[in-house]
Amino acid sequence: MSAPENWLRPELRDMAPYAVADAAGLIKLDAMENPHPLPPGLKQAWGERLAAVAVNRYPDAAATALKTALRRAMGVPDHAGLLLGNGSDEILQILMLALARPGACMVTPEPGFAMFALIARAVGLRYVGVPLGRDFALDAPAMLAAIKHERPALVVIAQPNNPTGNAFDRDAVAEVVAAAPGAALIDEAYYPFAEDHCLAWLGEFDNLLLMRTVSKLGLAGLRLGLLAGPRDWLDALEPLRLPYNVNTLTQAAGTLAMAHYDAFLAQAGQIVAERERLAAALARAGVIVHPSQANFLLVRVPAGLAPAWHAGLREAGLLVKNLDGGHPQTADCLRITVGLAQENDALLAAWGRL
Numbered sequence: 001m002s003a004p005e006n007w008l009r010p011e012l013r014d015m016a017p018y019a020v021a022d023a024a025g026l027i028k029l030d031a032m033e034n035p036h037p038l039p040p041g042l043k044q045a046w047g048e049r050l051a052a053v054a055v056n057r058y059p060d061a062a063a064t065a066l067k068t069a070l071r072r073a074m075g076v077p078d079h080a081g082l083l084l085g086n087g088s089d090e091i092l093q094i095l096m097l098a099l100a101r102p103g104a105c106m107v108t109p110e111p112g113f114a115m116f117a118l119i120a121r122a123v124g125l126r127y128v129g130v131p132l133g134r135d136f137a138l139d140a141p142a143m144l145a146a147i148k149h150e151r152p153a154l155v156v157i158a159q160p161n162n163p164t165g166n167a168f169d170r171d172a173v174a175e176v177v178a179a180a181p182g183a184a185l186i187d188e189a190y191y192p193f194a195e196d197h198c199l200a201w202l203g204e205f206d207n208l209l210l211m212r213t214v215s216k217l218g219l220a221g222l223r224l225g226l227l228a229g230p231r232d233w234l235d236a237l238e239p240l241r242l243p244y245n246v247n248t249l250t251q252a253a254g255t256l257a258m259a260h261y262d263a264f265l266a267q268a269g270q271i272v273a274e275r276e277r278l279a280a281a282l283a284r285a286g287v288i289v290h291p292s293q294a295n296f297l298l299v300r301v302p303a304g305l306a307p308a309w310h311a312g313l314r315e316a317g318l319l320v321k322n323l324d325g326g327h328p329q330t331a332d333c334l335r336i337t338v339g340l341a342q343e344n345d346a347l348l349a350a351w352g353r354l
């Protein structure tokens with residue numbers, strides 16, 4: 001009688017946790033991390049700053065210094081409110097928890113970021129996926145039809161999208177945001193690698209929430225994400241944020257990192273250059289490489305070969321993500337995070353031997 005299944009909420013009963021592959025000993029090209037270590041000029045100050053942190057005290061619950069530093073570095077407009085999370089994953093959880101009224105749903109294009117569906121399910125928010133169109137373009141008419149039919153509490157668009165890597169047409173995204181009856185979230189996790197950004201839209205839509213993370217910028221281990229948007233929306237979410245969700249070390253390190261924002265953007269620039277080199281080399285090797293505005297490439301290999309090629313790369317010491325067997329639109333696809341030049345060379349050498 002005391003077995004968990006007798007007591008758990010039904011939606012949790014056969015839910016699997018988010019799977020993280022074991023990368024021990026492998027070149028890690030699976031998780032969209034920035035492959036560069038901390039910018040060298042920052043190391044000493046980083047050590048001194050963290051050594052001075054009063055870890056015996058609770059963090060600043062309002063994270064005032066860090067918020068100021070993030071606003072300044074990223075150019076978040078003064079009129080927008082700001083909420084910080086332990087990674088943007090936590091912000092998604094806060095937002096979906098807030099919106100999961102009985103019968104409420106969210107609408108998002110798919111294939112999309114796996115956490116959208118996972119968190120929606122965990123908090124009891126019905127998930128409605130709308131297939132992307134040709135070449136993974138946002139199917140605006142299908143999105144608008146779903147919005148009209150479902151009246152979702154939340155519409156989510158990752159711009160650029162994961163796992164496809166492309167950025168959607170700006171006007172199509174704006175049309176969808178304008179049509180959302182509730183909150184519209186644009187997840188800009190890959191903004192450091194993209195040509196276009198939506199931060200400037202914050203004054204234009206009263207339902208637009210814009211989320212970013214420092215994870216892809218080079219600080220995945222800090223666990224720090226931010227949500228900017230209209231103050232009435234952010235004030236409404238604040239009670240769900242646990243008071244000390246961003247720890248003292250992250251606050252100190254994040255504040256320092258934002259004072260050196262240009263060094264991180266320079267690394268992102270190097271990653272973009274490597275992305276273009278890797279994309280061209282893989283295309284020459286005869287596979288389909290989808291256009292990317294992110295720090296990874298979606299590659300379509302010959303039909304049926306994705307599992308074998310994924311395993312072959314692992315044998316050669318390289319970890320990439322196999323998307324085959326997931327969403328039908330990414331059948332035969334591998335997702336490759338752009339690494340350092342020498343890591344990308346190792347990938348290309350192994351690719352030639354597959």
Ligand SMILES: *Cc1c(COP(=O)(O)O)cnc(C)c1O
Nearest residue numbers: 087088089113158162189213215
């Ligand atoms: C990686 C990723 C995130 C998660 O970021 P964290 O801040 O590390 O939790 C959010 N959204 C998308 C689309 C991502 O790919």
